[in-house]
Amino acid sequence: MSNNNNDNDNDKDNNTLDSLPSSGDVADSAAVGPISVNNTTVATPEMHQYLGESHENAFEVDQDGDDTQPTPVSKTAKTGKATKKAKTTKAGKVQKAERDEEDDEGSDSGDTDDDDLEGLLSDMDEDYSESEMEELEALQEELHVRAAQPSMTLANKLAAVGHDFPVTGSVPYSAKLWPLPHGAHAHPNNIRFDRELSGSNDLKRALTYHTIPEFSPFSYIRSNSTAKLFGNEYSILEQYIFIDNGISARPEHIALISVPMINQAFERAKAATAKHHYFALFKHLRFWARLSEQRLLPEELRLDVSSEHIDVPERRNDVVKSRFNGALESWIAYSEEDMEVLMDYSMFWLEKVMPKAKLLKDYLVDTSFAFLSDLIVTRRERIPELEALCTIEIDGKTVMSPRVRTHKKDGLQYYTYSWVTDYGRVLDGIRNSIFILVALVTGARKGELAAMNFSHVSQEANGDYWLAITRWKTAASPKHGEEDRLPLPKFVGDMIRAYEELRSIPPFVKEGWLFQPMRSRKVVNRATPSAITSVIEQLKSILPIERLHCHRFRKTIAEILINRDERNIDIIRALFGHKSYAMTLRYIARNPLMVRSVAIAIEQNYTREFQDIVAGLRLGYSGASAERIYKQIIKRPDEFAGQQLKFTLVTYISHLLEAGEPLFIRRTAVGTYCLSGEHFTPNNLPPCVAGRKIESELIMPDPSNCKIDCKKLVMLSSAKQALTDNIKFYEAVLDKSRPKLAATTEAELLRRISSSEIHLNNLITSGHSTSQQIEARNV
Structure with a gap:
């Protein structure tokens, strides 16, 4: 494209610009059809689904034709060079670890600890508030x-063709199972119609039919998972x-x-133990009423109560309030199917479209x-090369x-x-894909x-990329912020x-913000x-994803790192370019935002377990892991009480992550973790x-x-009865079957009895002394 012949041709074109009319002089014009390039017709197939809606006037260009000469542009912009890169510096160390070392040396760190605690609690409150706000936005849309x-x-379809029209693939409406499409790595989206209540399957079919995106009259329904x-929730109704x-x-x-x-x-429903029943019942009844009012349901299945009598302002406020009071998880990650959709979308633009662009x-x-100057090209002859390059087709669309x-x-x-x-x-x-x-x-x-x-x-010279980011929330100076890399x-x-x-070409250089819109002429200072x-x-x-919010992105990567599910290893490889989970942990250790995000996510999910452990140690404990925790509590009892426990837990998890170490905590039985x-x-x-x-690199304990x-076992006083029962059971087996047992089996039973007796004795012994030393306050 830049050879001498092309340059000469361009010169010829430019020499004739004075005689060319501008598009502003045109009284009548017409769109031009396909052009033949290299004996191949440049067709106009179906627009790709990833383009979404077309907004023809989103970017306004003055339609005045060519200038007589190109507008002067800086050499940097003309050659398409990148903006000057930020000066490279060494990655900074996490200052908190240094402060912790000073604490161990006995320095006066009371103010620092208070600041850290306040900052952490503020982070956690903001974390929850952000997820709450985004969930509220989704509810408002719904x-x-x-x-x-x-x-x-x-109703018309059933009257015209009966109950055997296809709902998904060749599966008819009348089928007892609707296997809706799902991602390759996602759980099946199966809907079963096996209700025992008379008439219930007919109603469930009619209602659920309208939650399939292809048939739904509501734009907020975008995914088969909905x-x-x-x-699944129909049983509540x-x-x-x-x-x-x-009644039936x-x-x-x-x-x-x-x-x-x-x-x-x-x-x-409001008084029920299951907090989500109230919201689910409201949602289903309101949905049923609206479908009935629109006459979308068969007449015999319509609800004769208007949505206005269900969705009254007082009821709505009460339901929404309940949604954020026990019924809503503090964070909800994207599912495997959602992640597959997001990654497919990103790779489509980055790997398929970007090279052609x-x-x-x-x-x-x-x-x-x-x-x-006006970004309009006017010529006497058609320009096949421009037309061919402006034709970007992917997957036939x-x-x-x-x-x-x-x-x-x-x-x-x-x-x-x-x-x-x-x-x-x-x-x-x-831009959306990079986001x-x-x-x-x-x-x-x-x-x-x-x-x-x-x-x-x-x-950096070794090829590593770094992103400078200003954090205002934790900065010492609210005016200047605090920079992290x-x-x-x-x-x-x-x-x-x-x-x-x-x-790097006008008018898209703009102010350099990574995620600013490209089809807007507004200056973003x-x-x-x-x-x-x-x-x-x-x-x-x-995208066919429900509750698509910014907050869920960082929570999703946190869940992937917490659960270490083998199904997500491909996602980790695609995102980080890492061959192993351990490499990803080392990457996370260098990112203070990710360390904090993952640590808070773990805290939000496992604080209950840690609280149970800390409270239970007061009454007795057994196991090497329990002994380590107990010694930490005795050393610093104030750190294991009330709000301070959250700070202690997140600090502990953060140190593990910064060291590239995983964390696993699960309840295995009554009083046992x-x-x-x-x-x-x-x-x-x-x-x-x-x-x-085991061939997987993600080896985790099996709590079942x-x-x-096991040395990883934490056993609390509430396990005493189970241990006593186990000892009696194993002794009874030995007494009744000793002559018939193989030597190895007998030895195994004796080993289990011995281990149980050791744990039971530890629980009894530690229970007497520990209760005098530990006060589990506000736990």
Whole structure:
């Protein structure tokens, strides 16, 4: 594209610019059809689903035709060079570890500890508030969205073709199982119709049908997993409305449902032990009523109570409040299926579209078309190479196509090319994909993501990428913030640099914010979280994922690292470029945001277990792990009480993560816990998996096969009865079967009796002394 012949051709074109009309002189024009390039017609196939809705006027360009000469542009911009990189420095050490060492030396650290505790609790409160706010936004969307009228309702479809029309694939509506499509690594989205209550399966089918995205009249329903969840929760509706009132789900009993009956059901659900019943019942009844009002259901299945009598303001406020009071988890990660959708989307833009976009960008720079003041190219002859490069097709569908219009002036025909709007749409897709990766691997919050600039990304001589980030929440100076440097996986760093190059031509250089919109002419002097909100809204409109929020990205990577599920190893490899889980832990250790994010996530999930352990030690303990915890409590009892326990736990977990160590904690039986922070190898297996053939690198204990002689065992006083019962059982087996037992079996039973007696004796002995030394306050 940059050879001498092409340069000469470009010179000829430029020499004739004075005689060319501008598009502003055109009285009438027409769109041009496909052009033949290399004897192949450039067609216009179906637009790719990842483009979402087209906003033709999102990027406005003055349609005044070519300038007589290209607008002067700096050499850096013209050659497509990246913005000057930030100066590379060594990664800073985590200051907190240094403070902890000073504490051990006996320095006066009271103020520091108070600051750390306050900062941590503030972080945790903000963490929960952010997830609560995003969940509230999702609820507002669900509660306020209007129903769209389908071309053919379920009622009309059943009347016209009966119950055997296909719902998914060749599976008919009348089937007892709907196997809805799901991701390759996700759990099946199966919906079963096996209710025993008369008429209940007919009602469940009709309601659940409208939660399948393909058939749903509500735009907030985007995933088959929603239909699966709705099908699973249908039993709540059945219980409180039908079973509790002694009626069936047949049409004659559906007609009996009244407002007082529904209000009584709400009160019972509100008082139920399962906190989510209240919200689920409200959601199902409201959904049923709205479908009935729209006449989408068969008449005999319609609810004769309006949604206004169900969704009254007082009830809605009460239900939403209950959602954030015990029914809502503090964080909900993306599922394996969600992650598969997100990664497929990202790789589509980054690996398939970006290389083709670069070819177009290079051509626009080489021909100087990118530097025309109005970004409109007008020529007497068509430009096959530009049209071919503007035609980006992936998987048989169009991502970008050339915009060519013809017009006449003075009896001569001219061709006008506009590329900037569609190029901006492509850049937005690439931006959204990079956002997904950066949000997953950095652990940054919405405000921190919004403030990321190309100048913040640096690369060291060894190829490592670093991202400079300003943290305002924990900074000593609220005016200047506190800078951290986070590691970036090489693939992510490379993609950011490639994206920066694509944006190195006008009008996309802009202010250098990584996630600012490309199809807006607004100058962004100060980045705000609204830029991230815009990205999220675009992803919501395209991807079949429920509750797609910024907060869930860092929680998802935290869950992957906590659970170490073998199914997620491919995700870790794709995101971090690491061959092993241990390498990922070492990467996490260098990222203070990720350390804190994972530590808080673990704390939120396992504090109850730790609280049980700390409280239980007061009454007695047994096991090497229990002994270590006990010694720490005796050494610093104040750190294991009340809010301070959260601080202690997160600090402990943070140190493990900073050292590249895993954490595993599970309840195995009454009064018994498995507590481990060790890397296991095939040559160093815990007793619960000893003897098994394990090929996975992610070796974890098996709580279901807990061995009483394991060093990872924490046993508390509540296990006394179980130990006593075990001893009696093993002794009875020996007494009754001793002559028949093999020597090895007898030895194993004796070993188990001995281990149980040792633990029981430890619990009794430690229970007398420990209670005098430990006060488990506010636990």
